[in-house]
Amino acid sequence: MTHICFVGYDLYPPWNEGMRVVTRNLREALEENTDLEISVVSSLKRERIYLHLSKFVEHLIKRNIYLYELDPLLNISMLKLIKSINKRRNIDLLHLFFANHFLFYQYGKILKKTVIAQHFGNPHFNLLKSIRMPKGISAYITTSSEIGYFDELGIRNVYNIKPPINTDIFKKIGKLKARRYFGLSGLSKEHFIILYVGGLNEIKVPLDFLITVKDLLKDRTKLMIMGRGETIYAQKIQQLAKKNGMEKNMILRIESLNEKQKALIYNAADVLVLPFSKSIMTNKHVAVIDPPITMLEAMSCGTPVIAPEVLSIPDIIKDGYNGFITPSGDFKMLEERISDLIVNKDMRTKIGENARETILNEFSYEKVAFKMKEVYEEVLNLNG
Numbered sequence: 001m002t003h004i005c006f007v008g009y010d011l012y013p014p015w016n017e018g019m020r021v022v023t024r025n026l027r028e029a030l031e032e033n034t035d036l037e038i039s040v041v042s043s044l045k046r047e048r049i050y051l052h053l054s055k056f057v058e059h060l061i062k063r064n065i066y067l068y069e070l071d072p073l074l075n076i077s078m079l080k081l082i083k084s085i086n087k088r089r090n091i092d093l094l095h096l097f098f099a100n101h102f103l104f105y106q107y108g109k110i111l112k113k114t115v116i117a118q119h120f121g122n123p124h125f126n127l128l129k130s131i132r133m134p135k136g137i138s139a140y141i142t143t144s145s146e147i148g149y150f151d152e153l154g155i156r157n158v159y160n161i162k163p164p165i166n167t168d169i170f171k172k173i174g175k176l177k178a179r180r181y182f183g184l185s186g187l188s189k190e191h192f193i194i195l196y197v198g199g200l201n202e203i204k205v206p207l208d209f210l211i212t213v214k215d216l217l218k219d220r221t222k223l224m225i226m227g228r229g230e231t232i233y234a235q236k237i238q239q240l241a242k243k244n245g246m247e248k249n250m251i252l253r254i255e256s257l258n259e260k261q262k263a264l265i266y267n268a269a270d271v272l273v274l275p276f277s278k279s280i281m282t283n284k285h286v287a288v289i290d291p292p293i294t295m296l297e298a299m300s301c302g303t304p305v306i307a308p309e310v311l312s313i314p315d316i317i318k319d320g321y322n323g324f325i326t327p328s329g330d331f332k333m334l335e336e337r338i339s340d341l342i343v344n345k346d347m348r349t350k351i352g353e354n355a356r357e358t359i360l361n362e363f364s365y366e367k368v369a370f371k372m373k374e375v376y377e378e379v380l381n382l383n384g
Helices: 014-033 044-052 054-061 072-088 101-110 122-130 148-153 175-181 207-216 231-243 259-268 293-300 331-343 345-362 365-382
Strands: 003-008 037-042 093-096 114-119 139-142 158-160 192-200 221-229 250-254 271-273 305-308 324-326
Touching (some): 003 072, 014 037, 014 293, 014 365, 037 072, 072 101, 093 101, 093 365, 114 365, 139 365, 175 259, 192 259, 192 331, 207 221, 207 231, 207 331, 231 250, 259 293, 271 293, 271 331, 293 305, 293 345, 331 345
Parallel strands (some): 003 037, 003 093, 093 114, 114 139, 192 221, 192 271, 221 250
């Protein structure tokens, strides 16, 4: 039996949530659908330290200083665990996720192991460059279909493996049941909910977006923002809503959701929007998994998505078929697409069905696990 060892820092605060989800989902997909043996080496025992230091860590990250990469106790404990696991059950391949690739690659060489590294898409390219991506790694796995940026480092051995989505959790659930869970029992099926789920900052939820869509927010149309991140920016959103008379028709909640709660909130909504600003691709301090996990989860629930024409999103959403694509920062067009969905229930239903089918065909645990196993086998064969 081939033994794969996942290696990665698994840290709070929640700016790493997308990476955690991709890593966990891939492990679950492989365990459920292949005969591979999977072991995990992470930094879970040190998480609480970083949670208490969250503001300090965030301060360092904004200056491209990655504290957990430099933590000697963390890295030594992980190296010891790899050695211990390998002694008990021979490891065939190290799969590095968010970790010090240079350090763990060198250790893999000492142990004479094949080493591959995970990449989470274009917005994380600067981050991974900063933790030194060695050219000797046998292969790079990226969730993004956009792989041209690896040319900057002269890397050719790149595989696109899509992030797996748990379609048994993220599925169609009764809308009224989902709304009751979040205390929205006063809203009938005739009420239309525009939803955003994710980090709260000026890049992901620009104030200009809120101003543009405010005319849509009437008695039967609500905007729901389920956010995490900076409370200061949440206060700015609340102040803007009050100033523009949007308070009655906007629901803002700051909380982290588990998988089942996220499935419920997607089902409670009629459309998920990703109103990213034009600077989403160039801002170094706001990272987005490519493709965005919230987009895929909502699609799996049969909820229409309106997303910007950035990252690898246009390779997944076919405009007007399984969602809508708008130019990044073009909030007027985004407003028009929302209006189309408000007045056309049949369109919402059909787009939602097509979105669900897209996820089942391309992002299910079974499909992704099969492709990932093929890559492991190919890389191991190439390395003898």
